[in-house]
Amino acid sequence: xxxxxxxxxxxxxxxxDVFLGYRExxxxxxxxxxxxxxxxxxxxxxVSPARYSLEKIATHMAAEDPDIRIGMLARDCNNRAxxxxxxxxxxxxxxxxxxxxNCCPSPLKxxxxxxxxxxxxxxxxxxAVGIDNHLRLEAVEAYGPEEGRNRxxxxxxxxxxxxxxxxxxxxxxxxxCSLDHDDLVGTGPLLxxxxxxxxxxxxxxAGRCIDCGLCEDACPMxxxxxxxxxxxxxxxxxxxxxxxxxxxxxxxxxxxxxxxxLEPKPIQPVTGAEA
Numbered sequence: 611x612x613x614x615x616x617x618x619x620x621x622x623x624x625x626x627d628v629f630l631g632y633r634e635x636x637x638x639x640x641x642x643x644x645x646x647x648x649x650x651x652x653x654x655x656x657v658s659p660a661r662y663s664l665e666k667i668a669t670h671m672a673a674e675d676p677d678i679r680i681g682m683l684a685r686d687c688n689n690r691a692x693x694x695x696x697x698x699x700x701x702x703x704x705x706x707x708x709x710x711x712n713c714c715p716s717p718l719k720x721x722x723x724x725x726x727x728x729x730x731x732x733x734x735x736x737x738a739v740g741i742d743n744h745l746r747l748e749a750v751e752a753y754g755p756e757e758g759r760n761r762x763x764x765x766x767x768x769x770x771x772x773x774x775x776x777x778x779x780x781x782x783x784x785x786x787c788s789l790d791h792d793d794l795v796g797t798g799p800l801l802x803x804x805x806x807x808x809x810x811x812x813x814x815x816a817g818r819c820i821d822c823g824l825c826e827d828a829c830p831m832x833x834x835x836x837x838x839x840x841x842x843x844x845x846x847x848x849x850x851x852x853x854x855x856x857x858x859x860x861x862x863x864x865x866x867x868x869x870x871x872l873e874p875k876p877i878q879p880v881t882g883a884e885a
Contacts, residue, residue: 613709614652617681621646626681626707628671630664631655641667657683657711663780663824665691669700677705684708690820690855691780698818700783703858747840765833766805774828775835776811781818788814808838816842820855 620626621644633642633651639660644652665688668680680701682688689708695701753761776782776789788810789795795807819839826835846852852860 613657614655616709617644617655618649618652620681620707621649621652624679626679628678629681629683630667631683631709632658632660632662634658643667655683661685661687661822661824661827663691663778664688665695665701665780666778666782668706669695669783672701672705679705679707681707681709683711685711687820687822688780691822693855693858694781694818694820695783696858697860698781698783747837747844750837751841762838763805766808768831768833769801769804769807770831771801771807772830774830775825778824778828780822780824781820782814784814808833808835812838812842815839817846817850817852817854819843 617629617631621629624646627645629644629652631642631644632639633644633654634640634656639656639658641662641664642651642655644655664682664684668682671678671680682692684692689710692701692706692708696703750758750761773789776787789807794810795803815838819842821836821840821843823836825839826833829835843854846854
């Protein structure tokens with residue numbers, strides 16, 4: 611009850627122009643924009659296990675109206691996404707006010723709301739052929755070059771290019787997306803070029819992915835995208851000691867300093883067997 615009264619107070623006093631949360635409609639919680647004009651709707655606000663990218667909605671609102679003040683229901687993953695959006699100047703910390711909400715505690719990670727990322731049951735077919743979508747990153751890194759390549763090619767070839775992973779991602783905010791450019795990825799109804807479609811997206815996730823798991827939730831083909839993005843994030847952390855989403859005031863390129871930190875590597879010639 612205190613949460614709803616707080617939100618009503620913010621709307622009535624003009625602390626926020628809108629509040630993003632969840633409202634139950636036909637017994638389903640859906641994202642909802644609460645406003646002063648329909649303040650009675652706040653009584654229907656719910657806190658449920660439903661997960662949507664509320665901060666992505668906030669980013670679109672701020673792009674249309676840079677002065678808008680936004681309130682938002684925020685779990686730990688939402689706050690990590692907000693920190694990424696702050697450092698990339700998509701939102702300003704002073705224009706966002708949050709009401710904190712917890713999910714079910716989980717031993718999976720330090721964050722308190724990661725129970726939805728707990729390993730699930732492997733299907734009968736995948737179990738029979740030795741494929742487990744719920745492997746830890748360490749297990750995948752232990753693959754040899756050929757085994758790892760075969761595993762990822764198996765996963766990538768399942769992709770139907772629905773763009774669900776991109777569209778749901780809270781930290782995908784480019785107005786022009788590389789995945790829509792013919793020079794990199796064939797656009798249109800054709801199946802994606804393998805493996806370039808997912809590699810282009812993975813490169814863009816380095817230092818951005820907050821490991822919320824929404825991409826896997828949205829993927830109809832059960833591709834273990836979190837493993838891929840965890841890997842590129844680990845590279846960013848190992849090279850630059852940069853932990854994504856932990857701070858909202860560290861510009862992403864400030865970690866590079868004012869000097870070259872990586873020595874350029876010579877291009878290795880391609881042998882006839884590899885060509």
